[in-house]
Amino acid sequence: AQLPNSLEARDTAFQLHSYADARRQEETGALVIEKGEGIYVEDINGKRYIEGMAGLWSVAVGFGEKRLVDAAARQMEKLPYYHTFTYKSHGPSIELAEKLVEMAPVPMSKAYFTNSGSEANDTAIKLIWYRSNALGQPERKKIISRVRGYHGVTIASASLTGLPNNHRSFDLPLPQILHTTCPHYRTMKKDGESEADFAKRCAQDLEDLILAEGPETIAAFFAEPVMGAGGVVVPPDGYWEAVQPVLKKYDILFVADEVICGFGRTGNMFGTETYNLQPDMMTLSKALSSSYQPISALLINDTVYQPIADESHKIGVLGHGYTGSGHPVAAAVALENLKIIEERDLVGHVRAIAPTFQKRLAGLTENPLVIETRGIGLIGAAELSHEALAATPGALGAKTNAMFHDKGLISRNMLDAMAFCPPLIITEAQVNELFDIAEAGLKAVQESL
Numbered sequence: 001a002q003l004p005n006s007l008e009a010r011d012t013a014f015q016l017h018s019y020a021d022a023r024r025q026e027e028t029g030a031l032v033i034e035k036g037e038g039i040y041v042e043d044i045n046g047k048r049y050i051e052g053m054a055g056l057w058s059v060a061v062g063f064g065e066k067r068l069v070d071a072a073a074r075q076m077e078k079l080p081y082y083h084t085f086t087y088k089s090h091g092p093s094i095e096l097a098e099k100l101v102e103m104a105p106v107p108m109s110k111a112y113f114t115n116s117g118s119e120a121n122d123t124a125i126k127l128i129w130y131r132s133n134a135l136g137q138p139e140r141k142k143i144i145s146r147v148r149g150y151h152g153v154t155i156a157s158a159s160l161t162g163l164p165n166n167h168r169s170f171d172l173p174l175p176q177i178l179h180t181t182c183p184h185y186r187t188m189k190k191d192g193e194s195e196a197d198f199a200k201r202c203a204q205d206l207e208d209l210i211l212a213e214g215p216e217t218i219a220a221f222f223a224e225p226v227m228g229a230g231g232v233v234v235p236p237d238g239y240w241e242a243v244q245p246v247l248k249k250y251d252i253l254f255v256a257d258e259v260i261c262g263f264g265r266t267g268n269m270f271g272t273e274t275y276n277l278q279p280d281m282m283t284l285s286k287a288l289s290s291s292y293q294p295i296s297a298l299l300i301n302d303t304v305y306q307p308i309a310d311e312s313h314k315i316g317v318l319g320h321g322y323t324g325s326g327h328p329v330a331a332a333v334a335l336e337n338l339k340i341i342e343e344r345d346l347v348g349h350v351r352a353i354a355p356t357f358q359k360r361l362a363g364l365t366e367n368p369l370v371i372e373t374r375g376i377g378l379i380g381a382a383e384l385s386h387e388a389l390a391a392t393p394g395a396l397g398a399k400t401n402a403m404f405h406d407k408g409l410i411s412r413n414m415l416d417a418m419a420f421c422p423p424l425i426i427t428e429a430q431v432n433e434l435f436d437i438a439e440a441g442l443k444a445v446q447e448s449l
């Protein structure tokens, strides 16, 4: 029950929440978080939780990192705001652009700043269209992404996203955006198909779609190295080795959405390295600033940049940009955050504890409710058998999520896939603490059915 005038009641009264059933929200209220330290957060009633999702897959360095607070305060005092429009600039955005271009695992020539993952992908689409026009290929505007991929929620990035909730009731996707097969072996394989054959068929499906549409109409392919919000789908062995040559064959740009995978999550600085990808563009956000400030970036290589430069010279403007693009406070925080990631070798740390994380994740299959686990590095999901509740998909996931919350673990259910994506600073002992709670929570759910 929500006490009158409580924060919960005022939240219900005044705030429309993202990704929620508004009527249910009116009845049950929200979990109101007040503060955080390390991998833990505390609600307004003083209850402590492990933040098993690092917020929204993003708080890499954990909560309460004083260095980020100080970096923000210093920049606020010096220059709280300036922009990057029309030949103006400022130190933090310049330093961050240089840093990201240097960090890129494949040659990139420019960084373009935006404020969210959605905007980075939306901007990528606009620059791809601008480039096609610059190249005198106005018909080359179609874009392919994947079923269950997640790329954001603006009109164009929601179209890239391959999930029904982001399309249904919004009249999406846009007609230029097409979706190809999700590389989830268990649900998408044909009878008797090996994992290797499935990986090849995914590439064949992509090629069939390109040929059916006409290769000269396809501009780009967007994909996450590992799908996150679609349920943590780790591609089968051989998938990227089969898909990338298809893109090369038809001269299709590859945009790697590194919004979740970027900055250590998969055990390398970028998912692009983990899977030996050759993207032309990369979108970055979340762990870029550990979400202490909203900021995202798009990296583009010379193949993308040069025609855009020519076109903007010809017409006199690149007619795109956000007031907050490269915001100095957000950029200063991102720079300090990247320093922390490097100084503390968080990528090495992820590699060191990933075996324990993945072993404990796989161990959840000992509970009969768990039909599959998937993961790499410090990201993973446990898929529950939704039939166990003889209810609609997602009901068991929601029930399990509530049980985990009760027991002090914040997780996220994507339908019946329970996701785990803790801050990268998590220790081995804390990984065990997280999965001890998950095991106990699953057992309690199982006993309640």
Ligand code: PLP
Binding pocket: 056, 115, 116, 117, 118, 119, 121, 150, 151, 152, 153, 224, 228, 229, 257, 258, 259, 260, 285
């Ligand atoms: N791309 C990926 C891979 C994401 O996971 C997300 C968000 O979860 C986005 C893009 C969209 O980012 P934002 O919510 O900042 O718009």
